[in-house]
Amino acid sequence: MTRVEANHRRRASGARTRSRTRVRLGGGSRSEVRDRLDKLVAFARGHRRAIILTHDNPDPDSIASGVALAWLLEQMAGVEAVVAYGGIVGRAENRALVKVLRLPVVPLSRVVFGEYDLIAMVDTQPEQGNHSLPAAHFPDVVIDHHPERPETKLAVVSDVGRDTGATSTVVTDYLRASGLDVPPAIATALFYGIKSDTRDLERETTPQDVEAYLWLFPKADTQALSQIERPRLPEDYFRLFHKAVEKARVHGDSVVCDLGKVYYPDLVAEVADRFLSMGDVKWSLAVGEYRGSLYFSVRTRDRRMNAGKMIREVIEQEGGTAGGHGSMAGACLPLKGIAPTARRRMLRRVFRCFLREFDAEGARPRRLV
Numbered sequence: 244m245t246r247v248e249a250n251h252r253r254r255a256s257g258a259r260t261r262s263r264t265r266v267r268l269g270g271g272s273r274s275e276v277r278d279r280l281d282k283l284v285a286f287a288r289g290h291r292r293a294i295i296l297t298h299d300n301p302d303p304d305s306i307a308s309g310v311a312l313a314w315l316l317e318q319m320a321g322v323e324a325v326v327a328y329g330g331i332v333g334r335a336e337n338r339a340l341v342k343v344l345r346l347p348v349v350p351l352s353r354v355v356f357g358e359y360d361l362i363a364m365v366d367t368q369p370e371q372g373n374h375s376l377p378a379a380h381f382p383d384v385v386i387d388h389h390p391e392r393p394e395t396k397l398a399v400v401s402d403v404g405r406d407t408g409a410t411s412t413v414v415t416d417y418l419r420a421s422g423l424d425v426p427p428a429i430a431t432a433l434f435y436g437i438k439s440d441t442r443d444l445e446r447e448t449t450p451q452d453v454e455a456y457l458w459l460f461p462k463a464d465t466q467a468l469s470q471i472e473r474p475r476l477p478e479d480y481f482r483l484f485h486k487a488v489e490k491a492r493v494h495g496d497s498v499v500c501d502l503g504k505v506y507y508p509d510l511v512a513e514v515a516d517r518f519l520s521m522g523d524v525k526w527s528l529a530v531g532e533y534r535g536s537l538y539f540s541v542r543t544r545d546r547r548m549n550a551g552k553m554i555r556e557v558i559e560q561e562g563g564t565a566g567g568h569g570s571m572a573g574a575c576l577p578l579k580g581i582a583p584t585a586r587r588r589m590l591r592r593v594f595r596c597f598l599r600e601f602d603a604e605g606a607r608p609r610r611l612v
């Protein structure tokens with residue numbers, strides 16, 4: 244499809260989806276997206292090599308938006324781009340995503356920052372604290388669906404806080420506006436990025452996410468998708484879930500679970516997700532230790548509450564970093580220099596704070612098994 248054809252098609256579909264009140268599909272009109280893409284490409288053209296940073300222990304949304312942005316910059320601005328992450332790709336589905344689609348992502352430890360003249364960040368922001376950008380650097384480009392942090396305004400090009408369910412949706416809008424023919428691997432990654440971040444279009448989903456999802460689906464490799472969604476799981480995974488069930492404490496309609504050491508950090512989020520699906524549970528909190536840091540995940544069904552704001556209030560006063568949105572949030576707290584007894588005290592204090600926030604402070608805890 245040529246650019247002109249693509250434009251025609253875009254205009255035609257835009258006319259169909261536009262209602263009389265001209266609903267702004269979360270991210271603004273097609274021409275607004277086109278303007279943002281033009282600005283990004285014009286800026287990137289003056290550069291040779293780009294590094295695109297995901298958040299640490301990247302999830303499918305950050306991996307997909309990183310890889311898609313890299314492809315877009317290469318295609319439209321002739322910039323050589325690499326996607327790098329701090330931490331590890333831990334979750335079996337995420338490892339399968341990278342492997343099955345052969346996505347070009349590398350650990351940050353293999354990257355020399357001096358070799359790049361453009362730095363981009365996806366699915367996180369400089370102040371978010373959940374990424375490994377060295378303090379001496381600041382990103383030129385930031386694309387993220389989380390609420391905008393003040394410092395992000397200092398980036399040359401930023402597209403943040405659009406309130407979509409996934410960063411992949413924002414990047415998909417760029418691809419749509421570009422008129423380029425998107426390769427199956429990129430389309431599949433973005434599709435899975437939206438699918439997993441919105442939990443099948445159920446969590447924090449906007450009409451814009453649905454539109455991007457439907458646009459990507461016919462371009463996606465469904466066989467690859469199936470291999471990603473149902474990966475082989477290591478024995479450790481089952482051992483950890485056994486432990487999670489033993490360690491869970493139910494306080495009224497809240498579940499709290501201290502997993503101890505975990506073999507990859509995003510397992511904490513997986514456990515918190517799982518417990519939220521139990522019975523009448525409205526709040527779920529899981530914590531696990533990985534390489535000298537505590538990882539926290541909070542999930543809620545209570546739409547009036549803001550898990551992101553809550554976790555920031557609790558964890559930042561302990562010296563950690565936190566982020567997230569209404570129904571899901573995470574935090575990281577480095578344990579360096581804290582003695583085991585002080586550690587236990589701190590964890591008790593944090594649990595008490597959360598239980599107060601969950602309105603479950605008085606509830607008698609009970610075990611699951």
Ligand SMILES: [Mn+2]
Pocket residue numbers: 304305366388408409410440
């Ligand atoms: Mn995301």
